[in-house]
Amino acid sequence: MLKFYFGVCLLGALVAWLAESRILRSVDDPVLQSKAKEMLKYMNMSVDPCEDFYEFTCGNWNRYHSAELENEPATGLLETLQKSLDQKLIEILSTEESKDTAVDKKIKDFYKSCLNLPNLEKNYAEKLKKLIAEFGEMPALVGGKWQEDQFDWLQTIGEIYHKYGIGIITSVEVAVDLADNSVNRLYFNQQDLTLEGKAVYSDNDKMNLVKRLTNIVASRLVVFLNMDVKLAIKTAKEIVQFEADLARGVDEIESVADFQDMVDLSTLEEAQEKYGSELDLKKLVELSFGSIPPLKVYISETYTRNLIEVMKKTPPRQVANFIFYKLISKFLVSIPEDKDDLPLNCLSDMKTYFSKIFDNMVYRKYKTQEIEQGIRLMWHQIKEAFRDTLESQHYNWISPATRKYAVEKLGAMEMDIVSYQDYDFNDLYVDLKVDNKDYVENLKSLYALGAKQNRESINEEPQPIDFGDDLSTTPSNILIENVVKVPVNLLQSNYVWSSHYPNAFNFGVLGSLLSHELIHGFDDTGRNHGKDGNALEWWDPKSSENFNKRSQCFNSQYQGFVFHNKHLPDMPAQGENIADNGGVRLAYSAYLKWLKEVQGKHPSSIMESMPGMKFSDKQLFFVSYGQLWCGDVNPVYRQLQESTDTHVPDKFRVIGPLSNFEEFAKEFQCPAGSGMNPYKKCEIY
Numbered sequence: 001m002l003k004f005y006f007g008v009c010l011l012g013a014l015v016a017w018l019a020e021s022r023i024l025r026s027v028d029d030p031v032l033q034s035k036a037k038e039m040l041k042y043m044n045m046s047v048d049p050c051e052d053f054y055e056f057t058c059g060n061w062n063r064y065h066s067a068e069l070e071n072e073p074a075t076g077l078l079e080t081l082q083k084s085l086d087q088k089l090i091e092i093l094s095t096e097e098s099k100d101t102a103v104d105k106k107i108k109d110f111y112k113s114c115l116n117l118p119n120l121e122k123n124y125a126e127k128l129k130k131l132i133a134e135f136g137e138m139p140a141l142v143g144g145k146w147q148e149d150q151f152d153w154l155q156t157i158g159e160i161y162h163k164y165g166i167g168i169i170t171s172v173e174v175a176v177d178l179a180d181n182s183v184n185r186l187y188f189n190q191q192d193l194t195l196e197g198k199a200v201y202s203d204n205d206k207m208n209l210v211k212r213l214t215n216i217v218a219s220r221l222v223v224f225l226n227m228d229v230k231l232a233i234k235t236a237k238e239i240v241q242f243e244a245d246l247a248r249g250v251d252e253i254e255s256v257a258d259f260q261d262m263v264d265l266s267t268l269e270e271a272q273e274k275y276g277s278e279l280d281l282k283k284l285v286e287l288s289f290g291s292i293p294p295l296k297v298y299i300s301e302t303y304t305r306n307l308i309e310v311m312k313k314t315p316p317r318q319v320a321n322f323i324f325y326k327l328i329s330k331f332l333v334s335i336p337e338d339k340d341d342l343p344l345n346c347l348s349d350m351k352t353y354f355s356k357i358f359d360n361m362v363y364r365k366y367k368t369q370e371i372e373q374g375i376r377l378m379w380h381q382i383k384e385a386f387r388d389t390l391e392s393q394h395y396n397w398i399s400p401a402t403r404k405y406a407v408e409k410l411g412a413m414e415m416d417i418v419s420y421q422d423y424d425f426n427d428l429y430v431d432l433k434v435d436n437k438d439y440v441e442n443l444k445s446l447y448a449l450g451a452k453q454n455r456e457s458i459n460e461e462p463q464p465i466d467f468g469d470d471l472s473t474t475p476s477n478i479l480i481e482n483v484v485k486v487p488v489n490l491l492q493s494n495y496v497w498s499s500h501y502p503n504a505f506n507f508g509v510l511g512s513l514l515s516h517e518l519i520h521g522f523d524d525t526g527r528n529h530g531k532d533g534n535a536l537e538w539w540d541p542k543s544s545e546n547f548n549k550r551s552q553c554f555n556s557q558y559q560g561f562v563f564h565n566k567h568l569p570d571m572p573a574q575g576e577n578i579a580d581n582g583g584v585r586l587a588y589s590a591y592l593k594w595l596k597e598v599q600g601k602h603p604s605s606i607m608e609s610m611p612g613m614k615f616s617d618k619q620l621f622f623v624s625y626g627q628l629w630c631g632d633v634n635p636v637y638r639q640l641q642e643s644t645d646t647h648v649p650d651k652f653r654v655i656g657p658l659s660n661f662e663e664f665a666k667e668f669q670c671p672a673g674s675g676m677n678p679y680k681k682c683e684i685y
Contacts (some may be wrong), residue, residue, distance in 0.1 A: 031500040036610040039623070042630055050670035050677065054654040057626030067634040074641075076631030076650065077495070077509075078474055085362060085489040090343050092361050103425040107350075107357055109436035110446075114346035116437050117335050125226045127440045128328045135159055138324040139317040140227065140235040146317065153311070153319045154280060158287025160327055164444065165451030167192070168326045169246065169319075170307060172288045174295070174454055176462040178256050179535040181480050184462050186268070186285070186297040188304070191246045198252060201244035209639060214240045217325065224332055238318045239325050245314065249306025254573045254646070256479070256535050257528045263298045271299050278308045293458045331443050353446055355472045356420050357429075359488045363419035367491065372417060374497050375486060375510065378590075379415040382515050385590035386410060386685075395685075397546045405531075405538045406522060412531040413521055415484045415514070417491070418472070428453075475513050477520035480533040484517040502608040504617050507591035508624030515590070516583030519685055523575040523582075524551055553682035554578065558656060563649050564638075576647045581657040582685030584625055588663060591621055618667045622658065629653045 044059025065075040072079065093111040100108070120127070132138050135156050139146040157168045167173070167189050177185045193201075194213055200206045218236035221227040227235070251262040264271075272282045281299075285292055311319070333349045336342055351358060389395065390407050398406070431452075433445045457463070464481055476485045490496050496510040520526050527547070530536030539547065551574045558577060561568045571577075595617065598606050608617035615623055629650040633641055647653065658664045658676060665677035673679055 029500050031494055031498065033611050035494065035498075035501060035505075036612050039610065039627060040612060042627060043623075048674075049668050050665075051675040052655070053622070053626055053658055053664075053668075053676050054629070054651045057623055057654070058630035058651075061630040062632050065630075065632060067632040068636075072634060073637040074631060074633045077628060079631070081489045081492060081495055082473055084492055084495075086344065086347055088362055088366060089347055089358055092365060093347070094343070101426070103357060103429050104361065106429060106432055106434045107354055107361075109434045110354075110439075110442050111346060111350060112436040113434070113439040113442050114333060114350065115342060117333060117342070117346075117439055118339065120438070120440070121335060124440070125224060128224055128331060131328060131331065131440070131444070132324045134163070135327070136320070136324075138321060140221070140231060140321050141225065146320075148316050151316050151320055153316065153323065154284055155287065156320075156323055158284050160323070161288045161451065162290065162455075163451060164327075164330075164447035165454055166327060166330055166447060168323050170284070170303075172285050172297075174293070174457045176465060176480070178259055178465075178480055181462060181464075181533050184295055184457070184460075185265070186293060186295045188271075188281070188297060188299040190250050190300065190303045191243065193247055193250060194243065198247040198250045201247045206639060210240060210244070220329070220332060221325070224328065235321055235325075239322050242310075242314060242318055242322045245310045246307065249300075249303040249310075251300050251302055254525060254575070257525070259298075260535065262302065263300045265296055265298055268292065268295075268297050271297055275299075275304055275308070279304065279311075289455050289458065295458065330447070331440055333439065351472065356423060357425055359418055359472055360420040360423065360425065363421060363488045363491070367419070367488075368493060370499060371491050371493060371497055374499065374506070375417065375490070375514075376415070378497070378506065378511055379484075379514055381594055382511060382518060382586060382590045383410060383413070385593050386515075386518060386586055388593075389586075389589065389685075397550075398543045399540050402539050402543045409482065409521065409531040409538075410518075413482050413484065413518065415486060417486045417488065419488055475517045477517040477526065478533075479521065479526050479529045482521065482529065482531060482533040484514065484521075486514070502610065502617070502620060503591060503594060504608050504620035505610070505624040507587050507594070508621040509628045511587035511590060512583050512625050512628060515586040516579045519579040519582035519586065520575060522685065523578040524573060525575050547684065550682065550684045551578065554581070554656075554684075557660075557680070557682050558648060558652065561648070561652050561656070563651070568648055568652065571646075571648075573646065577656060578684050580653050581660055581683065584657045585661060585663075585683075585685065587625070588618075588621060588661075592618075616667065618663075622664055622667065626654045626658075 041064065042059075042061050043057055044055055047055045047059055049056040061075075067073065067075045093108055096105075096108065117124070129141065132141070136151065137146055153169070157171065160166055160168060161171045169191055171189045173187045173189055174184055175187055177183050195201065195209060200209055214233075214236045217239055218229075218232040221232035221235060222229055251258075253259045253262060266274075268282060268285060272280075275281055281297075282292065334345055336345060387407055387410055390403050390410065395403060429449075432449050434442050464478070472487050472489065474487065475490070477483075478485055490510070490513075494500065496513065497506045521529070524547075527539055528535060528537065530538055554574045554577045555571060558568050559570060595606075595608070608620065609615070610620060613620065613623070631650040633649075648656065655676070659678055660681045660683060662681070664670070665672075665674075668676070670677035
């Protein structure tokens, strides 16, 4: 009771402090004025907001942030946040401070070694060839000297995984059970696809992406291994074709339910009996770990059967080239012509390995108590608003029993700012050997340490899945933990939240991001997880049937949207659209609840407006939400994004949810049947 009482008192103090800061805010505040000018310049006021609200709020975005002109894959708020964070990280990594920990010093030396790559350029190829020689020979490099009868692909990938933890073709990993977070399992992994989506490799409309990948592979073989150009092109084609063959068997898993449907859980002995005559799984496990762990295994029959067939038809020479290319690709960093670009290249590469410590470094140096408290308060307000709605009759299409459990799950759901302030980095990196001049050797040391720690995890308590760099860029709902993770990049001042801004803005941007993630806990995937994060069917059949009908409404509606002269594709998994639609509704509900409470206490003092913007408080919420998704995608990357992204294009993350929202049409007085107020609307939450 004491802990709970303290939390309530602290929250009350936060509410009072944040409310007071808004009452005292001045229209002459330079931070507020700057934000208002920025928002106005992106808007296209000549467009009717009732016909195309995205164009109304974001119509001038590309004039200032064209992805093609900036030579970026994409531009938008999250990309802007990441660029700002990158600059902070480069500054941190480039500066030695007296308060640096032992781990800080190692990471900064690691970074120095990457910046030293131009001095190793002449020896880079030799270092990579020595790396290959640790496990055999690459046929494309040795030509007719290669001895096929001495090559065992399974032996090779097992030895690579044991020494460096790098999974190629298939690998065995220890991780927590996705369906039961109280136990560890062995996972037979699939090949990671360079182009992410398996369909990209076989879709005739996407062949230009495959050709581009082939050119990249060939270029790397020439630059990093000094391979003859013609040989590099031939080898690259074979490498990409082999990956395409493997891609045919890859299971694309969107949820734990999909995982349980597609991947079998068995003992290793059962898996060996099923596949062992053609694929010696026990041998791979023993090579990888040095012993046979007493754990059950997850293995995909689709991927395994396809792998067996692919290995039968593929010449061993091609398999060997693929394995060794995938090995060295983990040690490549492009050395740009303009040396000023090298720090960003190094940072981008190092994020793959050090995202946690990077986030912790930024948090320690730049943390602001004000914004962190603001985020925590907003999370509480959003949870409270959703609980109120769940306990009302608004969701009467869901049975009382199912709604009751939903309230329990909501109560158990936590939010965590991913600062890693309690993480023991000294323990994690105590055995990491770092030379501030040799990046390749440092990577070898790092990979070897990771492999050792993976082997040791066999006998340890299950740990949360490491989502690494993904958690550094955008909020995420980790369903198997029932936790919403908020990255430190959102703590940067005056982007998604500020005490200088009206709460209409704060709820429209940060509130919508948090609400989106909360709703994921109850979408078509999240509703298959219980309050402890484990797989659980807690929806009664009738409520589930109603949910599916409403989900299909979104699927049909979004297929009617046209983007670059093409209708959006059929997307049976509607999780992102459900979260977008439910998220903006929930954020708006939380904002109205806050507005009512504060206006009741200070009826004439609260200022919910922006200088030069003639919008009501509620309209400002929607304008802020619209600008959350202002963005542009480079045409070079658009096709890949369309093939792999589970989100619809940014434009429809605005148009879809707001055209379904009666309150939006009411505030902008949109006539029935207009673009943003269609007669047929879809809603789940």
